[in-house]
Amino acid sequence: MQLVLEKRAERSGTIALVSPLIAIGLTIVTMVILFAILGKNPLLALHAYFIAPLTDSYSLQEIAVKATPLVMIAIGLSLCYLANAWNIGAEGQFLIGAVAGSWIAVKTQGTDAGAWVLPAMLVLAAAAGALYALIPAICKVRFGASEILTSLMLVYVADLFLDYLVRGPWRDPHGFNFPTTAEFDPVATVPLLIEGGRLHLGSIIALLVVAAVAILLGRTIKGFEIRVVGAAPRAARFGGFNANQLIILTFAVSGALAGLAGIIEVAGPIGHLQPGISPGYGFTAIIVAFLGRLNPLGILIAGLFLALTFIGGEQAQIAMKIPLDVTKVFQGILLFYVLACDSLILYRFKLVFPNRQVTGGAG
Amino acid sequence: MQAHQRMLDPTPNGQNSGDSPLLRTIGLTKRYGDFLANDSIDIDIWPREIHALLGENGAGKSTLVKAIYGLIQPSAGEIHWQGQRIVLSGPSEARSRGIGMVFQHFSLFDNLTVAENVALGLDGKESFKDMSARLEQVSKAYGLPLDPKREVWQLSVGERQRIEIVRALMQDPKFLILDEPTAVLTPQEADQLFIVLERLKAEGRAILYISHKLEEVKRLCDTATILRGGRRVETCNPRLETAASLARMMVGGEVKEVKAVSGRKTTVPRLVVNDLSLAPAEAHGVRLEHISFELKGGEILGIAGVAGNGQDELFAALSGERLSKDPGTVVIEGIAAGHLSITQRRKLGAAFVPEERLGHGTAPRMKLSENALLTGHAASGMVRRGFIDTAATLKTVDRATETFDVRKAKRDPEAASLSGGNLQKFIVGREILRNPAVLVVSQPTWGVDAGAAAVIRQALLDLATAGAAVLVTSQDLDELAEIADRIAVMFHGKLSAPLAASEASREKLGLLMGGSSLEPKEAAHAAGA
Numbered sequence: 001m002q003l004v005l006e007k008r009a010e011r012s013g014t015i016a017l018v019s020p021l022i023a024i025g026l027t028i029v030t031m032v033i034l035f036a037i038l039g040k041n042p043l044l045a046l047h048a049y050f051i052a053p054l055t056d057s058y059s060l061q062e063i064a065v066k067a068t069p070l071v072m073i074a075i076g077l078s079l080c081y082l083a084n085a086w087n088i089g090a091e092g093q094f095l096i097g098a099v100a101g102s103w104i105a106v107k108t109q110g111t112d113a114g115a116w117v118l119p120a121m122l123v124l125a126a127a128a129g130a131l132y133a134l135i136p137a138i139c140k141v142r143f144g145a146s147e148i149l150t151s152l153m154l155v156y157v158a159d160l161f162l163d164y165l166v167r168g169p170w171r172d173p174h175g176f177n178f179p180t181t182a183e184f185d186p187v188a189t190v191p192l193l194i195e196g197g198r199l200h201l202g203s204i205i206a207l208l209v210v211a212a213v214a215i216l217l218g219r220t221i222k223g224f225e226i227r228v229v230g231a232a233p234r235a236a237r238f239g240g241f242n243a244n245q246l247i248i249l250t251f252a253v254s255g256a257l258a259g260l261a262g263i264i265e266v267a268g269p270i271g272h273l274q275p276g277i278s279p280g281y282g283f284t285a286i287i288v289a290f291l292g293r294l295n296p297l298g299i300l301i302a303g304l305f306l307a308l309t310f311i312g313g314e315q316a317q318i319a320m321k322i323p324l325d326v327t328k329v330f331q332g333i334l335l336f337y338v339l340a341c342d343s344l345i346l347y348r349f350k351l352v353f354p355n356r357q358v359t360g361g362a363g
Numbered sequence: 364m365q366a367h368q369r370m371l372d373p374t375p376n377g378q379n380s381g382d383s384p385l386l387r388t389i390g391l392t393k394r395y396g397d398f399l400a401n402d403s404i405d406i407d408i409w410p411r412e413i414h415a416l417l418g419e420n421g422a423g424k425s426t427l428v429k430a431i432y433g434l435i436q437p438s439a440g441e442i443h444w445q446g447q448r449i450v451l452s453g454p455s456e457a458r459s460r461g462i463g464m465v466f467q468h469f470s471l472f473d474n475l476t477v478a479e480n481v482a483l484g485l486d487g488k489e490s491f492k493d494m495s496a497r498l499e500q501v502s503k504a505y506g507l508p509l510d511p512k513r514e515v516w517q518l519s520v521g522e523r524q525r526i527e528i529v530r531a532l533m534q535d536p537k538f539l540i541l542d543e544p545t546a547v548l549t550p551q552e553a554d555q556l557f558i559v560l561e562r563l564k565a566e567g568r569a570i571l572y573i574s575h576k577l578e579e580v581k582r583l584c585d586t587a588t589i590l591r592g593g594r595r596v597e598t599c600n601p602r603l604e605t606a607a608s609l610a611r612m613m614v615g616g617e618v619k620e621v622k623a624v625s626g627r628k629t630t631v632p633r634l635v636v637n638d639l640s641l642a643p644a645e646a647h648g649v650r651l652e653h654i655s656f657e658l659k660g661g662e663i664l665g666i667a668g669v670a671g672n673g674q675d676e677l678f679a680a681l682s683g684e685r686l687s688k689d690p691g692t693v694v695i696e697g698i699a700a701g702h703l704s705i706t707q708r709r710k711l712g713a714a715f716v717p718e719e720r721l722g723h724g725t726a727p728r729m730k731l732s733e734n735a736l737l738t739g740h741a742a743s744g745m746v747r748r749g750f751i752d753t754a755a756t757l758k759t760v761d762r763a764t765e766t767f768d769v770r771k772a773k774r775d776p777e778a779a780s781l782s783g784g785n786l787q788k789f790i791v792g793r794e795i796l797r798n799p800a801v802l803v804v805s806q807p808t809w810g811v812d813a814g815a816a817a818v819i820r821q822a823l824l825d826l827a828t829a830g831a832a833v834l835v836t837s838q839d840l841d842e843l844a845e846i847a848d849r850i851a852v853m854f855h856g857k858l859s860a861p862l863a864a865s866e867a868s869r870e871k872l873g874l875l876m877g878g879s880s881l882e883p884k885e886a887a888h889a890a891g892a
Contacts, residue, residue, distance in 0.1 A: 006395075006396055011728060011777065219750050219751055220749050220750055220751065221736075221740055221746045221749055221750075221751055222749060224733065224736060224740075224751060227729075228726050228729070228733075228737065231726050231728055231729060232722055232725075232726035232727060232728070232729070234719075234722055234723045235722060235723055235724070235725060235726040235734075235737060236726070237684055237705075238682070238684065238705065238715070238717060238723055238724065238737070238738070239705075239737040239738060239740070240683075240704055240705045240706030240709070240740075240741060350396070
């Protein structure tokens with residue numbers, strides 16, 4: 001008797017929906033084992049991770065705030081991945097967007113610049129993120145350089161560039177030598193939705209992005225082009241679609257969304273530019289994109305779920321002294337299971353009883 | 364069963380070598396999920412016998428020979444070899460027992476020499492030098508000349524097949540399986556192959572010959588086993604059958620005749636190719652050289668030729684998947700289009716059907732409606748201001764389904780879930796429903812069941828009758844004879860002058876496919892060389 005993977009005639013729609021849930025279930029089982037090995041009560045740990053954050057309004061708002069950059073970046077990445085363009089450098093595009101937008105905030109600091117400041121910051125951040133993403137895209141199209149490597153390497157360039165700015169030219173002179181800019185002026189800050197709360201306008205923008213991309217992918221010929229180029233490159237060429245153009249386009253859009261997420265994070269919850277503005281949003285968004293099936297609505301749900309793990313991880317650290325890095329372990333295991341479960345969409349398990357053993361092997 | 368077959372087999376071949384067949388399968392069954400690819404197949408193969416295995420695509424021929432060659436394990440049933448039950452662990456065990464196989468798709472490395480390729484397929488017990496010497500000796504002895512030092516990419520398809528055959532013969536097999544060996548040969552090359560096979564038979568070897576070319580089977584084979592839907596429907600002597608009766612057994616009913624309208628009127632030139640030359644896009648590709656022809660409305664031009672002589676490159680150049688710097692090389696509906704994209708050419712009224720159904724003609728994991736959009740987005744009103752009209756794409760699916768009898772499990776399934784014949788009917792239907800002025804089709808009925816092939820050929824004829832210009836590339840000379848008005852031959856990237864179908868005999872086409880010229884002087888020269 002052996003267990004074999006058998007190819008399905010048609011991809012299973014049910015499994016496509018259920019597979020992320022199976023992956024989450026398997027991840028939780030693995031985590032329970034991990035908590036037990038760490039000597040923590042698994043039930044209490046799970047409660048701290050997944051239940052506690054959902055019980056008070058502050059944490060709920062915080063989840064939405066954390067989900068905002070994750071969803072925006074993951075939506076952009078999903079376009080790339082659908083088109084078979086592997087943008088791994090959203091983290092860098094996020095940072096460059098934050099830097100470019102902050103430039104306006106820093107330059108208008110203390111002046112009586114009006115309400116144009118924030119919109120200008122958003123536009124510039126998106127443009128900078130897009131341009132930064134175009135570097136690996138153009139290298140790919142012109143020279144055949146692997147976009148996976150180049151986009152990833154540019155993350156560190158962006159990281160160090162930000163570091164240099166806040167330690168050097170943009171450092172707040174009254175900031176006791178901390179590597180940070182001055183607090184942004186109110187005109188350079190993303191407005192809150194609830195007075196005294198955490199939820200800000202960025203979450204609305206993220207929802208608008210989800211809706212726009214859902215329409216793009218489901219209803220327009222451009223969205224169709226993106227899907228065909230990824231699914232069947234030769235058929236796409238036969239259909240008259242240019243794969244290189246789409247690499248450029250999807251990289252630019254995902255870079256713009258990552259850049260936008262970057263400036264919203266800086267001009268929103270953080271309020272100034274400093275190192276460490278991202279706890280790895282650009283990388284976690286890769287998990288969000290796949291956990292969400294590269295589908296806009298799925299990504300929204302997956303973004304909220306992973307944001308929950310960030311908040312839950314903080315709570316577990318405070319309440320149970322579980323290291324914050326366990327959250328990253330959790331996210332890594334989750335991606336592993338998501339990709340593994342995805343094979344069930346096209347394949348199914350089957351028990352096989354080979355006749356050799358049943359009938360015996362003469363001869 | 365054994366007696367039954369011997370009664371049917373009037374040739375003395377079987378009886379010469381004792382009472383038991385060389386190879387026998389009893390109730391051989393292979394199950395893939397719920398699908399029975401082979402359903403309890405009994406077949407006896409005797410020494411000194413060329414045994415044909417006939418059947419349409421999907422009848423189970425490949426599954427059966429894969430089981431005999433040890434590539435797959437049967438789900439049930441037995442294989443007996445020289446009277447003993449055997450269970451093959453894999454092809455190497457099959458080879459060591461004396462079972463050889465020549466596949467339809469060659470497994471050769473382009474950048475290695477003939478000898479290196481052969482060495483890779485052997486056990487490697489003898490030195491390379493000895494092996495090379497033996498290779499030359501075997502190839503000479505059987506009249507299959509090969510230069511061991513040449514690299515494979517320089518060789519013709521026929522020569523590549525020779526490598527595979529010689530490689531199999533070097534293991535001195537008692538039983539040789541050949542999978543559609545003549546599909547890639549010119550008629551003359553096929554004749555040479557038959558001489559070799561007759562000789563192998565005279566040496567006492569058995570041959571299992573997979574084919575769907577019935578005339579060939581009648582000529583060559585002593586016995587024929589016909590499979591249909593995974594079952595053995597008949598074992599008979601093909602020489603006592605007619606091609607029509609064999610076809611009936613394969614299809615399980617009458618094959619529909621294609622009706623051509625006599626005296627189609629040709630109109631203006633709708634597709635003109637002027638001195639088209641194009642460097643290959645990839646290493647070892649074929650260079651197109653000075654191709655010119657003119658195709659009028661109401662006319663079907665067939666392009667014959669052995670695969671790999673530039674047909675794919677010509678399709679890419681005509682469709683616009685590859686662009687030409689000189690716009691005048693391809694003229695569609697009177698407009699220079701050599702520099703235009705495939706979408707722009709579609710807007711001019713051209714339509715294209717590539718050879719590969721899955722992955723080229725369609726995106727396999729996308730729905731039929733989305734695959735209708737794939738080529739219909741340019742000029743079929745399926746897209747308005749960038750937005751897809753889903754109803755319009757579904758309507759195309761429904762119309763293609765109705766007009767061309769596409770059988771499928773639901774209204775809008777994924778392309779990959781359709782059978783080859785049904786998917787091809789959909790693809791051809793999708794293009795014809797756009798009422799193209801010019802249709803360029805590559806291998807329209809390759810790997811398609813006889814029923815679907817008849818529907819597709821009829822559709823091409825009807826389209827020409829309605830005034831379109833149709834260009835058909837095919838390796839199947841019978842198909843071209845059936846539908847084409849004129850036939851040209853591609854060889855090494857060059858296109859011969861078209862012959863009227865009535866003058867295009869198999870012999871003439873075969874000479875052209877082998878690279879000879881038909882002009883008397885040059886023909887004499889070629890014969891002398």
